[in-house]
Amino acid sequence: MTVQIAATYDPEGFKDRGFVQAITEDGDAAGPARAVADLEAEIGSARAESPRWIWPSTSDLAPALLRRGIRVDRCHDLALTEALLLAYEGRCGEPRSLGAAWARLHGLAVPEDRAEGALDAPAENPTTQPALFEPDRSGLPPDADPLRAVREVYADQLRRVAATAHPGRFRLLVAAESAAALAAAEMAHHGLPWRADVHGGILEEVLGPRPPDGSPPREMAAAAADLAAALGVRTLNPDSAPQVTKAFADVGVRLPSLRRWELKEVDHPAIPLLLKYKELSRLYSFNGWVWRDTWVVDGRFRPEYTVGGVVTGRWAARGGGALQIARRLRKAVIADPGWMFVAADAAQLEPRILAALARDEGMAEATQSDDMYTALADVFEGSRAQAKIGLLGAMYGQTGGGAAAPLALMRRRFPKATALLDDAAREGERGRLVRSHLGRTCPPPSQRWQAAIAGDAEADAADDSNRRSGQVARARGRFTRNFVIQATAAEWAEVLLALLRQRLRELDGPELVFFQHDEVLVHTPGEHASAVAEMIGECAARAGRLMFGSSPVRFPMSVHSVECYGDAK
DNA sequence: GAGTGGAGCGCC
DNA sequence: AAAGGGCGCTCCACTC
Missing domain, CATH: 3.30.70.370 (Alpha-Beta Plaits)
Known part of the structure; x- marks a missing residue:
């Protein structure tokens, strides 16, 4: 049987100090509680027995362990599990820390989760020394017994998992989510190999040499100048929607929006120049030299x-x-x-997930092929492209235009798959919750949805209000329709x-x-x-x-x- | 000048 | 072929 050990840092915040205790599979104490001077070393030394660690939050512990070369096999992440359970119980968004879970269990005031700070540069520079003293992140009050809190919250979570409609599935979800947290910490630790020199070469090839002063690079400046010239204006900031819209209006072209796919429909010689600028500008601002110098450290993107x-x-x-x-x-x-x-x-x-969820025999047959869309082309009048539109459109809740025909085929040929999606959409429109195969549960409808459905609580004209509430409800339906697929694919x-x-x-x-x-x-x-x-x-x-x-x-x-x-x- | 919201893009 | 789900990020425009 797997050994289980509860482990937590000292909530008083002295770095490295912590507590460990063997616990049973029900979360009861199975050995003495021990205070340890170096929790990370303690976890490392237990490697041989490959225990399952029951701890407050992998993201708080694993990075420090990895810096010391310690990898653990498995864990139960109390915070991630708490979030899954809260969502299942329709309480999405409530604080999920160990301290919050423990406070809820005892009817005490529930502390807010510690906010994740913005990230402006790589967080885990391996060369920096960890702080000697760090604020506690578990959210436990200083006078609480942290091991007792871990045991109690763990036992409570086991009970709540057992109360779900499919406990076996939910256990798999908890195990996968906890393991994923370990994997995520490892990926952040290893970093993605990234050649700054090759990146620089790509930038130079597309944008021109890097200007020393941070001004727009040659090709970008040229694209902006060409655009201005084509529109007959002296200066133009192509990043300013009002300026661009006005400049086109002045040459007699009304732009419906500045979205690329809509611009492509417009016939004017300046359009390709604008598209060119947008492409270059995206590369420059999003993944340009500044990005590279900030995020690529020692040949790794972390x-x-x-x-x-x-x-x-x-x-x-x-x-x-x-x-x-x-x-x-x-x-x-x-x-x-x-x-x-x-x-x-x-x-x-995602279409394979749909086939499995809906137990749709026709779609399941198509999953035998490595390319489902080709396998289904026959169903969609010989067109692989139409097959893709039909499947994706059904999963995303597309309705209009050229999707209508493939969607109708989808409905006729794969009734079980279509019904599963329509059911999910209907539940969402009614404000109900939907769940993935393993039990991940969508958030409840937004305030906006509540207000829109309440309808005449608003002062607007009835027609307008009804139309808007219909739109909001359908948007919610598209979300829940997609949720069952995307969430099951993610798990x-x-x-x-x-x-x-x-x-x-x-x-x-x-x-x-x-x-x-x-x-x-x-x-x-x-x-x-x-x-x-x-x-x-x-x-x-x-x-x-x-x-x-x-x-x-x-x-x-x-x-x-x-x-x-x-x-x- | 800092913060916010929307538009737009690109990834899945 | 038309415009439908989830994000993070950057820019601008707007507000205070």
């Missing part, structure tokens, strides 16, 4: 990931826009000498990540360095690349079985072993 940071269970990332790395910059992601990347992404994850990916993280320990060297919703990047000594690739495929299949049992739905991974991430797709 963002900070927030597990469960998105309501659907996707990860969020703070700092550097880690989950929006422009494709063109992936050329700068180059493995260390002798190392490789194994890049794997789940092919068409499938977390299960995969948890499994892969464990499997990788069989090898010496491979490290998880990036994870983006349905895609994972392993940095590995070259000789292990093929073994890693094989593991990923096995873990994907096992993730499907853990989530959906004997479902026939396949979850193939597209796996590439490359030296440069830019070559992966």
